[in-house]
Amino acid sequence: MIMQTLDWKKYLLTFLITVLVFLSAFALSNFFNNKKITSLREIEDKISIDIMSSETQYSLLAESSCKDLSGNVLSQELNTLAQKLTYTEENLGENSSDLIRLKTYYALLQIKDYLLMKKISVKCNTKPVFILYFYSNNCAECEQQGYVLTYLREQYPNLRIYSFDYNMDNPALRTMISLYKVGDTLPAIVINDKVYNGFIDKDKITDTLPAWMIATSTKATTTKK
Amino acid sequence: MFDLQSLIICTFLFISLFFEIFLLLTFLENRPSMKKGIVSKPFDLPTATIVVPCFNEAESIFGTVESLLALDYPKEKLNIMIVDDGSTDNTWDLIQRYKNNPIIEIIRKENGGKHSVLNFAINKSGSDIIGCLDADSFVSPNALKDIVAYFSNKETMAVTPAIKIHEPDNILRKVQKVEYDWGIFLRKMLSFIDALYVTPGPFSFFRREVFANIGSYRLAHNTEDMEMAMRMQKHGYKIKNCHTAFVYTIAPNKFSKLFTQRLRWTYGFFKNMIDYRELFFNKKQGNLGFFILPLMIASAISTLWLAGSFITKISIKMHAWFLNWRSINFDFGLFNTSHLNLEWFYIQTNIITFVTILSLTLTVILILLGRKLSEGKIKFKMDLLYFFIIYPFIAPVWLAKSVYNIIISKKTVWR
Numbered sequence: 001m002i003m004q005t006l007d008w009k010k011y012l013l014t015f016l017i018t019v020l021v022f023l024s025a026f027a028l029s030n031f032f033n034n035k036k037i038t039s040l041r042e043i044e045d046k047i048s049i050d051i052m053s054s055e056t057q058y059s060l061l062a063e064s065s066c067k068d069l070s071g072n073v074l075s076q077e078l079n080t081l082a083q084k085l086t087y088t089e090e091n092l093g094e095n096s097s098d099l100i101r102l103k104t105y106y107a108l109l110q111i112k113d114y115l116l117m118k119k120i121s122v123k124c125n126t127k128p129v130f131i132l133y134f135y136s137n138n139c140a141e142c143e144q145q146g147y148v149l150t151y152l153r154e155q156y157p158n159l160r161i162y163s164f165d166y167n168m169d170n171p172a173l174r175t176m177i178s179l180y181k182v183g184d185t186l187p188a189i190v191i192n193d194k195v196y197n198g199f200i201d202k203d204k205i206t207d208t209l210p211a212w213m214i215a216t217s218t219k220a221t222t223t224k225k
Numbered sequence: 226m227f228d229l230q231s232l233i234i235c236t237f238l239f240i241s242l243f244f245e246i247f248l249l250l251t252f253l254e255n256r257p258s259m260k261k262g263i264v265s266k267p268f269d270l271p272t273a274t275i276v277v278p279c280f281n282e283a284e285s286i287f288g289t290v291e292s293l294l295a296l297d298y299p300k301e302k303l304n305i306m307i308v309d310d311g312s313t314d315n316t317w318d319l320i321q322r323y324k325n326n327p328i329i330e331i332i333r334k335e336n337g338g339k340h341s342v343l344n345f346a347i348n349k350s351g352s353d354i355i356g357c358l359d360a361d362s363f364v365s366p367n368a369l370k371d372i373v374a375y376f377s378n379k380e381t382m383a384v385t386p387a388i389k390i391h392e393p394d395n396i397l398r399k400v401q402k403v404e405y406d407w408g409i410f411l412r413k414m415l416s417f418i419d420a421l422y423v424t425p426g427p428f429s430f431f432r433r434e435v436f437a438n439i440g441s442y443r444l445a446h447n448t449e450d451m452e453m454a455m456r457m458q459k460h461g462y463k464i465k466n467c468h469t470a471f472v473y474t475i476a477p478n479k480f481s482k483l484f485t486q487r488l489r490w491t492y493g494f495f496k497n498m499i500d501y502r503e504l505f506f507n508k509k510q511g512n513l514g515f516f517i518l519p520l521m522i523a524s525a526i527s528t529l530w531l532a533g534s535f536i537t538k539i540s541i542k543m544h545a546w547f548l549n550w551r552s553i554n555f556d557f558g559l560f561n562t563s564h565l566n567l568e569w570f571y572i573q574t575n576i577i578t579f580v581t582i583l584s585l586t587l588t589v590i591l592i593l594l595g596r597k598l599s600e601g602k603i604k605f606k607m608d609l610l611y612f613f614i615i616y617p618f619i620a621p622v623w624l625a626k627s628v629y630n631i632i633i634s635k636k637t638v639w640r
Binding site for chain 2: 011013014018024025026028032033084087091145147151202
């Protein structure tokens with residue numbers, strides 16, 4: 001009877017190579033993830049500059065006409081940023097400190113954009129619709145509410161939707177939540193200063209929109225053949 | 226940063242990468258010895274008996290027997306036994322044409338299954354080495370001589386061949402061809418580390434004393450070829466693989482047939498593993514007991530796990546789509562919120578992605594090395610693509626079914 005022997009050296013060598021491969025994969029993955037974080041930061045910096053220049057422009061033109069004020073450019077950039085942040089959150093996990101910082105920054109940019117747009121609308125006497133959307137990552141109906149709002153944003157490009165993570169620990173956001181008295185039943189939506197707690201479907205939201213906005217929906221224009 | 230699911234997948238990836246690197250090292254270590262021949266000094270060719278069990282094999286029996294007659298081996302040392310295992314078609318009449326051939330014996334017995342045919346022939350045969358060739362397979366002329374060369378080593382008790390697919394003409398057969406190329410490589414490597422756990426039905430040869438010492442074939446859940454190898458390993462008998470002895474087998478051309486075949490194999494594999502569980506982590510068993518057998522179980526578990534998590538992922542995605550759809554009142558026109566985004570930002574860059582890519586690359590390399598062993602050169606063909614697209618979807622099916630059958634104790638059939 002032959003005793004089989006184990007070649008420990010070979011197993012050890014194999015183990016070392018495998019560990020090395022995993023370490024390289026880890027390094028590679030870290031490298032790319034950092035690149036993504038950096039690119040997110042760049043987008044945020046750019047948006048920050050844009051908001052600052054809008055604010056400055058607003059101050060400069062305070063006394064003159066409204067038609068020179070440009071505000072619509074921003075929302076699209078905020079949307080792509082939001083998409084990327086969601087993607088990063090899904091893939092890097094919610095607890096990465098970089099990500100929390102980027103999300104806070106994003107929330108602040110949205111608040112700034114919201115305040116500026118409100119000021120402009122008052123001054124220039126336009127009637128835009130602002131929707132503030134509060135969600136959390138462990139709320140069952142938030143996913144659906146998100147779909148509804150994404151749909152509405154695509155259908156009504158003039159709608160200004162801002163989304164906030166309800167549980168985010170940031171003084172400005174907390175102030176806004178207490179200012180509008182947003183309850184903790186999520187999802188929560190604030191449409192032109194009126195608070196709705198719990199899921200609301202697309203028809204209910206559409207009902208609150210002004211007639212001129214519904215008339216200019218992309219659907220009204222795209223389905224015409 | 227890691228949830229449980231990623232951790233489990235990383236563990237599976239680690240094991241599979243470890244295995245692939247181990248095989249690659251084994252290959253590099255043994256490459257020099259593969260180039261030179263096996264026999265160092267001339268030795269006396271043993272007498273050989275080849276059993277051809279047939280049960281309703283009218284279609285392919287001639288090809289099988291003719292390929293045996295074309296073997297490059299001294300005729301006086303060769304004996305072919307065609308055993309009709311109670312066929313219900315005209316197989317018996319067809320094989321009558323060989324009744325006057327001096328090296329062929331034709332025998333008819335009552336149906337009793339493949340293992341009974343083999344045992345019947347083993348008892349009748351007086352040759353030094355005994356092998357079998359299923360009536361759906363053909364051999365290359367050099368096969369027997371190459372196999373016999375391995376018996377020049379007194380310790381070698383059995384030699385297995387390199388099995389190839391006969392005329393891979395449709396996609397399913399091409400997929401199997403890639404799998405068999407991988408098998409050719411794997412078996413050679415397992416042979417180097419003395420961890421072969423199957424002596425495949427077609428054209429594996431045994432010294433006659435194997436059967437005298439450790440007993441004849443058993444039913445063994447319709448995988449008698451695996452049981453025999455496990456029994457030999459248990460008794461410390463050496464099994465070697467001859468990678469130049471090509472056997473061509475007619476592969477199933479339809480999924481249903483392939484499914485039946487694989488169900489029998491995997492079910493038999495698990496059942497034999499249970500019967501021979503004493504080999505696991507047995508210090509007499511070396512590489513087989515400590516590495517290969519546990520690895521086979523781990524790979525079965527990981528295949529099932531990955532298939533399960535894939536299905537879960539898809540259903541979550543479908544559910545999300547459905548919710549999205551419903552929340553916008555099934556408005557098809559504007560259902561484009563999840564369009565593909567090709568920006569580099571959206572490419573997955575986690576560890577699992579990189580290790581998976583590397584592991585798949587290594588798999589391709591090992592398959593190509595197998596192809597080099599079987600065809601003499603490395604060829605990239607469409608079949609590789611078919612393999613990677615189709616195999617991950619079909620293999621878990623029979624694996625899951627065989628596990629299910631074991632749980633509810635349902636036996637498998639031959640065809």
